Amino acid sequence: MSSLSRRAFLKRLAFATDTARGGRTPHTLVCIFLRGGADTLNMVIPYANDAYYEVRPTLAIAKPGSEGRKASLKLNDFYAFHPVMKALVPFFHDGELAVVQGVGSDNTSGSHFEAQDQVEHGESFGKKLGGGWLGRHLRTRQGGMTPLSAVAIGKSLPEVLRGAPSASALTSVEEVKLTLPRGKSDSVTEALSKLYSTDIDVLGNAGKVTIDLLSKIEKVKRASPRNAGNVTYPETTFGNALREVSKLIKAEVGLEVACVDHDGWDTHFFQGAADGQQASNIEDLSNGLSALYKDIQKYKERVSIVVLTEFGRRIYENSSMGTDHGRGFALFALGGRVNGGRIFGSLPELKEQTNFFLGPSGLAVELDYRSVLSEVVRDLLGNNDIAGVFPNFKPQKIGIFHA
Amino acid sequence: MERGGKPRRVSRRAILKAGALLGGGTLLSGCERVISETTERLGLAIPAHIAVGSSTDIDPVFHLLSRAAYAPWPGDVARVRAQGIENWIDEQLEPESIDDSLCDMRSRRFETISMRPGDCYEFKDEALRNDITRHTLLKAIYSKRQLFEVMVAFWTDHLNINLEKGDCIYLKASDDRDVVRKHALGNFKDLIRASALSPAMLVYLDGKENKREKNTDIPNENYARELLELHTLGVNGGYTQKDVFEAARCLTGWRLHQRGEFAKGSVYFDKTFHDDGEKIVLGKTITAGGGDKDIDALIEIVTAHPSTARYVAGKLVRFFVSDEPPPSLVERVAKVFSAERCEIKPMVRMILTSKEFSENRGNKFKRPFRFIVSSLRLLGADTFAKSGLTEYLSRMGHGPFQYPTPDGYPEEMSPWLGTLLWRWNFALALSFNELDSVTLHLDALRKALTSDREPKVTADLLIRYLCGRTSRASEVAALKAFQQPDKSDPNTAGTETHLNELLGLVIASPAFQRF
Numbered sequence: 041m042s043s044l045s046r047r048a049f050l051k052r053l054a055f056a057t058d059t060a061r062g063g064r065t066p067h068t069l070v071c072i073f074l075r076g077g078a079d080t081l082n083m084v085i086p087y088a089n090d091a092y093y094e095v096r097p098t099l100a101i102a103k104p105g106s107e108g109r110k111a112s113l114k115l116n117d118f119y120a121f122h123p124v125m126k127a128l129v130p131f132f133h134d135g136e137l138a139v140v141q142g143v144g145s146d147n148t149s150g151s152h153f154e155a156q157d158q159v160e161h162g163e164s165f166g167k168k169l170g171g172g173w174l175g176r177h178l179r180t181r182q183g184g185m186t187p188l189s190a191v192a193i194g195k196s197l198p199e200v201l202r203g204a205p206s207a208s209a210l211t212s213v214e215e216v217k218l219t220l221p222r223g224k225s226d227s228v229t230e231a232l233s234k235l236y237s238t239d240i241d242v243l244g245n246a247g248k249v250t251i252d253l254l255s256k257i258e259k260v261k262r263a264s265p266r267n268a269g270n271v272t273y274p275e276t277t278f279g280n281a282l283r284e285v286s287k288l289i290k291a292e293v294g295l296e297v298a299c300v301d302h303d304g305w306d307t308h309f310f311q312g313a314a315d316g317q318q319a320s321n322i323e324d325l326s327n328g329l330s331a332l333y334k335d336i337q338k339y340k341e342r343v344s345i346v347v348l349t350e351f352g353r354r355i356y357e358n359s360s361m362g363t364d365h366g367r368g369f370a371l372f373a374l375g376g377r378v379n380g381g382r383i384f385g386s387l388p389e390l391k392e393q394t395n396f397f398l399g400p401s402g403l404a405v406e407l408d409y410r411s412v413l414s415e416v417v418r419d420l421l422g423n424n425d426i427a428g429v430f431p432n433f434k435p436q437k438i439g440i441f442h443a
Numbered sequence: 444m445e446r447g448g449k450p451r452r453v454s455r456r457a458i459l460k461a462g463a464l465l466g467g468g469t470l471l472s473g474c475e476r477v478i479s480e481t482t483e484r485l486g487l488a489i490p491a492h493i494a495v496g497s498s499t500d501i502d503p504v505f506h507l508l509s510r511a512a513y514a515p516w517p518g519d520v521a522r523v524r525a526q527g528i529e530n531w532i533d534e535q536l537e538p539e540s541i542d543d544s545l546c547d548m549r550s551r552r553f554e555t556i557s558m559r560p561g562d563c564y565e566f567k568d569e570a571l572r573n574d575i576t577r578h579t580l581l582k583a584i585y586s587k588r589q590l591f592e593v594m595v596a597f598w599t600d601h602l603n604i605n606l607e608k609g610d611c612i613y614l615k616a617s618d619d620r621d622v623v624r625k626h627a628l629g630n631f632k633d634l635i636r637a638s639a640l641s642p643a644m645l646v647y648l649d650g651k652e653n654k655r656e657k658n659t660d661i662p663n664e665n666y667a668r669e670l671l672e673l674h675t676l677g678v679n680g681g682y683t684q685k686d687v688f689e690a691a692r693c694l695t696g697w698r699l700h701q702r703g704e705f706a707k708g709s710v711y712f713d714k715t716f717h718d719d720g721e722k723i724v725l726g727k728t729i730t731a732g733g734g735d736k737d738i739d740a741l742i743e744i745v746t747a748h749p750s751t752a753r754y755v756a757g758k759l760v761r762f763f764v765s766d767e768p769p770p771s772l773v774e775r776v777a778k779v780f781s782a783e784r785c786e787i788k789p790m791v792r793m794i795l796t797s798k799e800f801s802e803n804r805g806n807k808f809k810r811p812f813r814f815i816v817s818s819l820r821l822l823g824a825d826t827f828a829k830s831g832l833t834e835y836l837s838r839m840g841h842g843p844f845q846y847p848t849p850d851g852y853p854e855e856m857s858p859w860l861g862t863l864l865w866r867w868n869f870a871l872a873l874s875f876n877e878l879d880s881v882t883l884h885l886d887a888l889r890k891a892l893t894s895d896r897e898p899k900v901t902a903d904l905l906i907r908y909l910c911g912r913t914s915r916a917s918e919v920a921a922l923k924a925f926q927q928p929d930k931s932d933p934n935t936a937g938t939e940t941h942l943n944e945l946l947g948l949v950i951a952s953p954a955f956q957r958f
Contacts, residue, residue, distance in 0.1 A: 075848070150668060150687070151678050153850050195840030196858045209861030211838075219868050221875035223940045227924055231948050232867060234921035239953040243808070246860040247953065254864070303847055308665040309649045359660035360652035365668075 066183075066296045067342045067420050068289055070282075070332070071174070071200065073160075073299070074325070074349035076306030077152060079363050080370035081352065081403065082313070083125065083322055084139050084383070088118045091390035099313050099357045110314035119383055123314050124323035127330035128374075132381055136333075136340070137374045138440055140412055141385040144351060144368040144405030152306065152365075155350035159409055160199035162430050171203020173410075173429055174297050177417050178204040180428040187253035188260070191288060192299040193281035200299060206249040212280070213264060213287050216257045229254065256293065263291035271335040274327045278302050282332040289336050289343060296421070302328075305349060308362040333374060344375035344420050344441070348409065354402045355390055366402020371412055377420065377441050384438050411435040419443075474552075479825050479882075482545045487585065489823040489884055490518040493891040495908045501804040504528065505911030509958040510763055510807075511535065511795055512589030514817035517891065532795050535590035536628060536788050546585035549827065553578045556616050560642050560708030561700075563613040571612050575619065579843045580828040580836075583816045594627040594791070595619075596812070597762050599844070600851030602638045602674060604647045606844040614643035614708060615844055631755060631785035632746040635674055639666075639738060640710050642699055648849060651699040653691060655718035662718070667691035669849045671745065677757075680750030686725055690745070692718045693729060693737040746785055752777040756790065763794045765803045766855045772799040805912075805957045808856035811839035813958065814866055818873060818950050821909055822888060824881050831879025839865045867951040874947030889942070900942055902926050902949065910954045922948055 086092050087103040101122055104114035112120035113129050119139075121129055131137035146165045147155045158165060162173030169176075178190055178201075190207040192198055201207040210216050220228055229251060236247025264287050271286075273279035281300045288295045304321055311318045329345060336343050352369035368388055374380070388404035414435035417423050419442075426435060496502045501509075504524050508515040511532070515523075523531045534541060553574035555563050563571060586592050602623065606612045618641045626634035638644050645651040648666035655662060667690035671682045696717030700706040712735040721731040725748060729740045745751060756776035760768035775797075776790050783789045794800055809817060815835060819826060826832065836842050839862040846852045853859075872878040876885060889900055892908055902922035906914040925945040949955060 148684075149672075149678060150684060151672050152848060153672075154678055192861070195838070195861070197861050202857055207861075215838075216864065218864065218871075220871050221877045221943075223944055228871070228944060228948065231921050231924065232951060235918065235948070235952045238915075238917035238921070242856070242860065243953050243956060246863055250863045250867075306665075306848075308663055309652045356661065358663050359654055359656065360649065360663045362649075362652075362663065364661075364664050 065292065065342065066189075066294060067344070067422065068295050068298065068339075069174075069416060069421060070285055070298045070300065070343065070345040072325075072329075072345065072347040073156075073198065073200075073301050074305045074347065075152075075156070075301055075303045076349075077155070077351045077353055077365055078305040078349040078369060079307060079311065079318060079353040079366075080349070081355065082311075082318060083122050084115075084141070084370045085112045085120045085122065086118060086387050086390070087112055087114075087120045089387065089390060095355050095390060096357055098361055099311060099363070101314055116383070118387075122319065122322050124319050125326040128326050131330070131333065131374060135381040136376060136378055137372065138378050138380045139383045140371045140373070140407065140438065140440065141383055142368045142388050142403060142406035143348070143371045143385070143409050143412060144403075144407075145409055146405070147351070148367075150351075150365045152350060157199055159348065159350050161202075162410055162413060164432070167432070169431060172198070172200035173413060173417075174200045174299070175203030175207075176429045177421060177423055178207075178297070180425040181421065181423040186256055186294050187249045188256050188288060188293045188295055190297040190299075191285075191295060193284050194299075194301055198299050198301065201297070206245070206252070208249060208253050210253075210284070212284050213257060213260050216253060218254055259293055260287055260291040263287075269335045271331045273331040273335075274324050276324050276328070278324050278328045279331065282328045283335075286332055286335045289339055307353070308358065308364060309360045311357075311362045329372075329374060340376035342376075344373065344377060344416070346412075346416060347372040347374075348412075352403050368403030368405040371409070373412075373440055375420075375441075377443070379440055379442055384440060407436065407438070408433070411438055412440065415440050475827055478548050482548055482585075483825075485545055487516075487545050487823075489887040489891050491891060492894065493517055493908070494521050495892060495897075495904060496520070496911070497907055497913050498911070499913050501911040503801060506801070506804045507531070507795070508589075509817070509911065510800070511593060513583050513593065513813060514820045514958075516820050517823040517888070529796065532590075532792060535588065536792060538588035538591040538628065541587050543587050546582065546587065549585055550578050550581040556620070558616060560614045560617045561706065563616060564702060564707060566613075568612050571616070572606060575606070575616055576833055576843050577828040579619075580816070580832060581826075583812070584819050584824070584826065584828070590791070591627060594787070595623055597759070598623045598627055598634065600846075600854070601758065602634075602644070603846055603849050603851035604643045604844065605847050607847075609646040610702065610708075611643050611647050614641070614646060617641070617708075618643040626787075628787050628791070631780070631787055632742060633785075634787075635670075635746055636739070636742045638674070639670070639694070639742065640697060642708050642710055645697060645699050645710065650694060650697055653695050653697070654713075654716035655692070655695045656716055662688065662691035662695055664688060664691045667694060673849055673851075675745040675754065676748055676750040677754030680748070680754060682725060682750075689722045689724045690741055692720070692722050693724065693733075693741040696735070697738070749777075749781070752780040756780055759790055760794060760799075761854060763791075764797075764800050765806055766808075769799045769803075772797055805910075805954075807958055808859060809956055809958050810852065810854070810859055811836055811841035811862055811866070812843070814956065815869065817958065818870070818909075818955075819881065822873070822883050824873075824883055826881040829880035831881060835865065835869050863956075866956065867947075870950035870955075871944075871947040874945075874950060875943045885942070885946075899926075900945070902945060905946060905949045906952075906954065909949050912954075918952065918954065 082101055085101045093100045102111045104112050104120045110123055114120045115132055145158050147158050160172045161169050163169040185205045187206050187208045190201055190204050192209045194209055197207055197209045218225055233251050236244050273283045285298045302325055307318050348371045349369050351367055353363035353366040358364055385407050388406055410430045410433050414426050417429050418426055504520050507528055508519055555566055555571050555574045556578050583592050604611055604615055606615050622637040622641045648669055649663050650666040653663040664687050668687045672678045676682055696713050698711055698713050700709050714734055719732055722729045724744050727744050729737055757768050757773045760773050776793055779789045779793050876883050902919050903914040925941045
């Protein structure tokens with residue numbers, strides 16, 4: 041191939057990706073997964089329920105208005121946020137942050153890996169579906185894909201994106217480049233493109249997506265310095281990941297789904313209360329979310345952030361001042377189209393379930409996680425094919441988002 | 444002791460003699476340069492000629508060395524072909540019988556690897572992380588006990604421990620040595636028993652916090668759950684939440700001397716923290732008053748359970764044969780597991796000599812560690828595994844002992860598909876000999892691969908050498924631009940660049956990502 045046609049080839053590649061969605065700006069979902077089973081009972085504190093203080097003698101968080109900075113932060117007459125969630129309280133009162141209580145899956149295995157897979161796949165316990173729910177959404181929705189339509193910030197693609205027509209994993213925008221010590225990188229890129237385009241299975245597709253990404257990412261790199269805001273993100277893996285998400289949103293490259301993991305919620309041992317292991321995790325989460333939301337204020341009507349985990353934890357603390365695997369959890373939704381300032385669902389009874397020996401106890405699951413995600417898919421992402429994304433499931437109406 | 448009598452060792456005199464022939468040091472540190480040149484003289488060199496096969500399907504010896512080893516070292520294919528596949532497997536199953544002194548010269552230099560947990564507390568985290576990571580890489584690249592190293596990787600994932608949790612960084616070296624390496628080809632029950640009381644595991648899965656001091660104390664189930672779910676029966680192995688709870692009760696009271704205590708890092712049993720009542724695990728009763736013997740009863744019950752045989756067999760077959768393990772082979776291997784009372788060698792031998800193993804060639808995807816190590820071995824690279832290598836591993840999300848959760852790094856392809864760009868960058872840096880801390884002898888390799896009959900390094904020749912089969916027309920077409928040397932002068936720098944690019948592209952190609 042001559043160098044002229046090589047240039048034409050690369051140009052065609054870049055052109056194809058730019059027009060994939062016909063120029064329409066899609067809604068962006070930022071999906072944050074708290075890995076390890078987050079103890080949301082110590083994030084959204086049911087301070088008006090005395091049972092909470094009885095079952096958690098050392099781990100309970102003090103009522104709002106208690107002495108010192110360790111008091112929880114009042115949301116309404118029943119609930120309060122953990123003291124380190126200060127940055128999120130204004131979003132709740134402004135009506136842009138909502139909590140959905142008692143969410144979970146029917147998974148009773150108590151296994152992180154089973155429960156995460158199930159939530160990411162969007163399936164019922166023991167009924168395996170191919171791929172993740174976001175993967176199926178991206179396949180069933182209208183329109184084409186670019187390598188920046190679906191992005192996971194991190195080193196690997198999560199299960200939730202499995203089966204997506206294309207998806208990219210990256211830890212930062214800047215690092216996405218092909219480095220050739222000497223010679224012309226165009227011809228190397230072209231050879232790679234040919235090698236991977238004749239490979240028929242998913243590996244061939246991954247190669248094509250990667251080459252596509254290399255050309256598409258240039259637009260984000262060019263836009264980034266212009267759009268640098270003056271928001272401070274936490275200097276943590278999570279904070280850095282959210283900063284990359286904001287770059288992709290602000291560069292307007294058609295980002296539809298961004299997945300970010302937040303690790304370390306498996307607090308079997310010395311969980312801590314107002315301070316400690318879990319508190320520093322919550323603080324990182326809270327400050328990161330707040331920074332991202334401030335950073336993308338201009339775009340908030342078409343950006344939504346959803347935070348979920350694989351299961352909640354036991355109501356009682358164990359003998360090593362931690363909590364073991366439980367069931368139901370509270371889910372968070374933040375964005376301009378969230379019916380915020382509300383806690384959807386009710387707090388399940390704070391008592392260990394009687395089937396302790398059959399399945400892990402903890403908060404009862406009153407709302408299937410897919411009911412929440414169905415509203416995300418239909419009301420935010422504009423995909424009406426709920427049966428295609430969550431087969432054999434009838435969602436319960438909650439009403440978390442508005443038009 | 445292992446059968447086969449005294450291991451063959453390179454004599455000390457031979458090492459000294461080879462070392463004495465060397466001149467003064469240049470770029471590498473003096474010690475490393477001596478090791479590089481000594482090991483080269485004693486056999487870790489690229490042979491004068493490498494016979495490159497031309498089989499249309501992946502060559503059976505190449506296949507064996509891709510799965511049961513981290514790819515052939517230059518010259519290995521011919522050597523194993525002459526030795527015979529079965530003989531090679533027999534030899535590899537007795538790792539002690541194989542002289543590994545050349546590898547040891549590189550990998551023994553990390554002092555914390557051989558220390559007791561307590562002594563590791565004297566070192567900085569960075570030094571400990573550096574030692575164990577580089578030791579693992581150097582063993583994988585240079586050990587002649589390749590099957591052993593592959594099994595070490597398998598059990599390291601099976602019994603995953605993350606260096607970065609709690610005090611694990613001080614304790615993992617002993618886990619690697621006294622649990623994983625000690626039992627990698629031994630007995631599964633011994634392996635699990637050792638792991639259960641490994642200081643690093645007691646920290647990683649909170650076993651040291653699992654106690655019953657007061658009647659109201661609820662056990663910490665973390666380890667017990669993973670013992671059943673990940674280490675033995677498997678998540679669908681038929682245990683209940685009650686079994687998890689009862690197993691956790693059996694394990695109460697095993698503790699670890701903490702930092703600041705004299706015997707820090709050592710394990711002890713505290714009967715006042717043990718729940719000494721009767722337990723029922725998987726339908727079997729463990730009578731009250733068992734004390735520190737409860738753990739043995741528990742390990743006996745869980746390792747003898749038929750689900751464990753199927754689960755371990757299935758995982759081994761997935762690892763060696765296919766991400767979709769052929770059920771008939773899993774069944775046969777599970778029978779061997781039960782009949783041979785948890786012995787690991789008979790299972791591995793059965794898998795490697797099976798029809799299913801031989802039929803499933805090139806259908807697995809190299810995880811980043813194998814991608815890197817296989818490229819270095821095939822090219823006969825000289826390295827001391829410094830940050831140039833470890834940074835690539837960590838960027839691809841596959842740093843040794845860095846996986847956060849107890850399920851270990853995934854074996855299947857899909858989670859790794861996002862690493863292609865990094866593989867390409869690695870391949871290009873390596874083939875241009877610009878990878879920090881790695882030296883390739885490309886001239887020697889070029890001479891060894893070419894012959895009168897095949898005087899030029901072509902795309903086809905490189906694919907045959909690096910992927911074990913003849914090239915496809917589409918591959919040759921994609922690489923065509925890089926294999927026509929400048930006609931006016933075959934020795935120009937431009938030609939050299941083409942060889943570098945060609946080599947890099949083959950390593951970056953889809954075929955090399957599979958094995």
